[in-house]
Amino acid sequence: MEEIIDKKIIEKVEKVAKKKKADFPESYIYDIAEAYVRRELSDRELEKLIIKVRKAYERARVESGEAVGTVAAQSVGEPGTQMTMRTFHYAGVAELNVTLGLPRLIEIVDARKKISTPTMAIYFDDDHKDDEEFVKKLANRIGKSTLNDILKDFYINYAEMKVEAVLDEEKIEDKRLDLKEILANVEKAFKRSDIKESTIVFEPAKQTIRELRLLADKGRDLQISGIKNIGKVIIRREDEWIIHTEGSNLGDILKIDGVDEVRTTTNDIHEIETVLGIEAARNAIINEALRTLEEQGLSVDVRHIMLVADMMTSEGVVRSIGRHGISGEKASVLARAAFEETGKHLLRASIRGEVDKLTGIIENIIIGQPIPLGTGSVGVVMKPNKSKK
Amino acid sequence: MTTSKLTRFEKARILGARALQLSMGAKPLVKVSDSIDPIDIAALELENKVLPLDVRQKETEN
Numbered sequence: 104m105e106e107i108i109d110k111k112i113i114e115k116v117e118k119v120a121k122k123k124k125a126d127f128p129e130s131y132i133y134d135i136a137e138a139y140v141r142r143e144l145s146d147r148e149l150e151k152l153i154i155k156v157r158k159a160y161e162r163a164r165v166e167s168g169e170a171v172g173t174v175a176a177q178s179v180g181e182p183g184t185q186m187t188m189r190t191f192h193y194a195g196v197a198e199l200n201v202t203l204g205l206p207r208l209i210e211i212v213d214a215r216k217k218i219s220t221p222t223m224a225i226y227f228d229d230d231h232k233d234d235e236e237f238v239k240k241l242a243n244r245i246g247k248s249t250l251n252d253i254l255k256d257f258y259i260n261y262a263e264m265k266v267e268a269v270l271d272e273e274k275i276e277d278k279r280l281d282l283k284e285i286l287a288n289v290e291k292a293f294k295r296s297d298i299k300e301s302t303i304v305f306e307p308a309k310q311t312i313r314e315l316r317l318l319a320d321k322g323r324d325l326q327i328s329g330i331k332n333i334g335k336v337i338i339r340r341e342d343e344w345i346i347h348t349e350g351s352n353l354g355d356i357l358k359i360d361g362v363d364e365v366r367t368t369t370n371d372i373h374e375i376e377t378v379l380g381i382e383a384a385r386n387a388i389i390n391e392a393l394r395t396l397e398e399q400g401l402s403v404d405v406r407h408i409m410l411v412a413d414m415m416t417s418e419g420v421v422r423s424i425g426r427h428g429i430s431g432e433k434a435s436v437l438a439r440a441a442f443e444e445t446g447k448h449l450l451r452a453s454i455r456g457e458v459d460k461l462t463g464i465i466e467n468i469i470i471g472q473p474i475p476l477g478t479g480s481v482g483v484v485m486k487p488n489k490s491k492k
Numbered sequence: 493m494t495t496s497k498l499t500r501f502e503k504a505r506i507l508g509a510r511a512l513q514l515s516m517g518a519k520p521l522v523k524v525s526d527s528i529d530p531i532d533i534a535a536l537e538l539e540n541k542v543l544p545l546d547v548r549q550k551e552t553e554n
Binding site for chain 2: 483
């Protein structure tokens with residue numbers, strides 16, 4: 104979208120729309136304004152266009168009383184059945200292993216706290232997005248490196264009971280790490296160590312071979328750089344430099360200078376919720392669900408997914424769909440009992456003396472009344488003193 | 493609620509209620525011409541805006 108479209112034109116379109124009683128969202132106004140400029144419409148044509156768009160817009164709206172939830176469930180569920188068949192044959196994305204397909208969709212809908220493959224896509228602001236050196240440096244700071252990654256030589260000296268590690272300065276240079284920082288880190292982690300230039304000598308606390316070997320492993324696994332929870336990083340050149348990570352830590356990444364905090368994302372919805380808030384989590388659910396479906400070549404209308412996301416986030420925290428979330432927290436006893444764990448709910452409700460207001464669908468079906476949906480959601484009143492013709 | 497346009501649910505509900513009244517002997521508020529089916533008469537009444545019923549949206553939850 105070009106940003107050339109004048110404010111004046113948008114205002115004009117808004118005015119005409121208002122005159123024609125069309126209550127459009129912003130994007131519609133913008134699109135109409137664009138068409139108005141691009142097609143060089145006359146004022147009369149603009150009016151006509153707005154009337155036509157209004158008609159189409161009103162026709163597309165959902166009528167009150169419509170069973171949107173059922174339709175949404177079917178619209179997500181049916182493509183879901185097709186996913187099961189194809190998912191497990193999927194080869195996976197090049198270097199990073201990311202959960203896809205049905206398992207991922209289930210993960211989103213269940214609002215799992217620990218997702219199986221958290222990943223991030225880190226973007227950079229305008230000043231840094233083409234700066235290879237900066238991005239590489241940052242990637243090494245973010246990604247997890249252990250002492251093992253920068254060793255030139257490493258041996259266990261059984262005779263003198265010590266472990267010797269020789270650091271490779273070339274590798275350090277390549278990873279753009281700082282030798283002093285590394286050594287300081289080592290010193291902090293291992294009290295009984297002796298550092299001479301780039302050679303580190305560790306000594307075990309007890310003079311046993313077992314201790315010595317454990318020490319060797321511990322030394323090699325010492326993390327010398329990286330952000331918590333982030334493992335492997337992959338630098339990719341698309342239209343600009345992007346860092347993909349294994350593991351996710353949105354809060355800390357966003358604090359780094361040069362990172363574009365608008366486009367940088369993670370696939371961990373709970374993390375987005377804690378860092379950016381519930382509205383961001385709602386958008387994340389929509390984006391993630393839509394993307395997993397699209398990757399499988401399935402197109403589901405956004406509005407169905409939006410409904411799911413709205414239900415999941417409407418209480419201010421992300422709730423799962425199912426027993427532990429939305430269905431399990433319903434106000435009506437009968438509605439809960441109809442879903443799962445019937446006996447448990449009925450017993451508890453009777454102990455507490457719960458009252459069921461019978462406002463929902465399921466309750467009314469259970470007791471055999473018309474349901475408040477569709478035709479049933481309409482009440483009829485007699486028109487007072489309507490004079491006859 | 494006096495909206496200009498009824499939803500399809502409201503229309504069905506109103507027509508049904510009025511048709512029931514007619515079937516039980518209520519006097520039609522329009523001139524009955526060809527069809528004497530209560531639903532047709534109710535539809536005719538709605539068309540002529542003389543149908544003496546109105547809608548009220550109920551509250552739904554869960």
